[in-house]
Amino acid sequence: MKMRPLGSTGLDVVPVGLGAAQLGSSEYDHSKEIVFRALDLGVNYFDTARGYWDSEIKLGKALKGERENVIVSSKTAGKTKEEAAQHIDESLERLQTDYIDNYHLHALADMDDVDIRLGGPLEALLDAREAGKIRHIGVTGHTDPKVLVAALKRFNFDTFLVPMNIVEREPLAELIPLAIEKKLGVTIMKPVATGLLPAPLALKWLMNQKITVAVPGASTVPEIVQNFGISQLDDYTLTANEEAEVAEWTTKLATERCRICTLCLPCPSDIEIPGTLGTDVIYNHYRSMGPAKFAEFPWETSRVEDEWQDRESLISKIDDHAACDSCMQCESRCPYNLPIVSMLRSMSPSMKNMLDIWSKQGSRV
Numbered sequence: 001m002k003m004r005p006l007g008s009t010g011l012d013v014v015p016v017g018l019g020a021a022q023l024g025s026s027e028y029d030h031s032k033e034i035v036f037r038a039l040d041l042g043v044n045y046f047d048t049a050r051g052y053w054d055s056e057i058k059l060g061k062a063l064k065g066e067r068e069n070v071i072v073s074s075k076t077a078g079k080t081k082e083e084a085a086q087h088i089d090e091s092l093e094r095l096q097t098d099y100i101d102n103y104h105l106h107a108l109a110d111m112d113d114v115d116i117r118l119g120g121p122l123e124a125l126l127d128a129r130e131a132g133k134i135r136h137i138g139v140t141g142h143t144d145p146k147v148l149v150a151a152l153k154r155f156n157f158d159t160f161l162v163p164m165n166i167v168e169r170e171p172l173a174e175l176i177p178l179a180i181e182k183k184l185g186v187t188i189m190k191p192v193a194t195g196l197l198p199a200p201l202a203l204k205w206l207m208n209q210k211i212t213v214a215v216p217g218a219s220t221v222p223e224i225v226q227n228f229g230i231s232q233l234d235d236y237t238l239t240a241n242e243e244a245e246v247a248e249w250t251t252k253l254a255t256e257r258c259r260i261c262t263l264c265l266p267c268p269s270d271i272e273i274p275g276t277l278g279t280d281v282i283y284n285h286y287r288s289m290g291p292a293k294f295a296e297f298p299w300e301t302s303r304v305e306d307e308w309q310d311r312e313s314l315i316s317k318i319d320d321h322a323a324c325d326s327c328m329q330c331e332s333r334c335p336y337n338l339p340i341v342s343m344l345r346s347m348s349p350s351m352k353n354m355l356d357i358w359s360k361q362g363s364r365v
């Protein structure tokens with residue numbers, strides 16, 4: 001089995017793990033099949049978070065009996081010591097375990113957030129490590145990699161988690177070299193740019209970078225089989241054709257892929273632009289599966305209920321064309337020159353169809 005050392009933690013990981021956010025979308029039996037197949041294959045890194053709906057609960061249930069054989073990672077977005085301490089205890093309970101291998105300060109947003117989160121919340125993680133509740137401390141960030149660089153310079157984290165893929169290469173400039181110097185575990189989210197990139201090519205490209213483990217999600221068993229297969233290739237060298245494809249995708253997505261940097265905010269209409277363009281898990285399911293498979297997918301009813309109102313409200317804000325036409329502030333702030341307004345508008349028909357499909361299924365309560 002091909003494995004890589006997770007920084008200086010003493011743990012070895014298969015270089016493609018399972019990102020658990022998508023487990024929150026489907027019924028438990030479906031999620032369990034994905035986790036079980038991952039375990040059968042030998043996947044040993046499972047990355048979840050309190051914020052990924054009930055994925056901690058599903059993962060904890062599915063991993064029962066295998067806990068000692070796997071590495072479990074979770075996260076808190078708590079802003080105070082008390083909140084983070086409570087989150088750790090809740091994660092332990094939800095994951096049905098008495099320790100978590102790798103616990104992160106989740107989604108550091110900017111330099112002010114570095115100050116806040118490396119205060120009380122970090123103290124809570126240090127206390128938890130002392131108490132044996134967590135074993136290693138990590139940090140995650142989706143915005144400018146300089147935020148994570150600042151955090152890594154202030155505290156000796158064991159690992160970090162950052163978005164990186166063929167089109168989002170910013171971490172290669174400063175963050176990854178710093179991680180190598182500090183011998184940290186480098187874990188990668190959004191390796192396939194939330195479904196925009198073909199997974200085999202995107203993961204093979206990543207295997208050539210100085211990373212430890214990528215954590216793509218999987219909404220079906222064949223996806224986890226395919227992703228794991230890339231991690232075990234004898235040779236990760238890209239062929240000339242693959243190099244050409246990488247170059248094509250880089251150009252094509254340069255002005256299509258939201259980097260989740262948040263610089264377009266605030267939006268006067270209160271549209272959460274990065275979350276909509278860059279990290280919308282349910283929309284990504286729809287885009288990747290197509291309407292027919294979306295309709296067949298075993299949706300978790302409670303997830304759909306939670307989703308419904310927010311999705312309706314988002315659609316109505318996007319469809320208020322007059323509001324955007326008289327504003328356009330976001331586009332002038334986006335450093336990647338994304339056509340944000342037309343990108344949002346292009347999502348609206350699909351989002352309406354998603355609600356329509358759920359409505360026909362009687363999923364709405």
Ligand code: SF4
Pocket residue numbers: 266267268269270271273323324325327328329330331340341
């Ligand atoms: S143009 Fe629309 S989406 Fe962009 S900031 Fe203005 S209201 Fe928000």
Ligand code: SF4
Pocket residue numbers: 257258259260261262263264265273274277278333334335336337338340
């Ligand atoms: S739309 Fe542009 S500015 Fe906004 S988060 Fe995405 S990449 Fe950043």
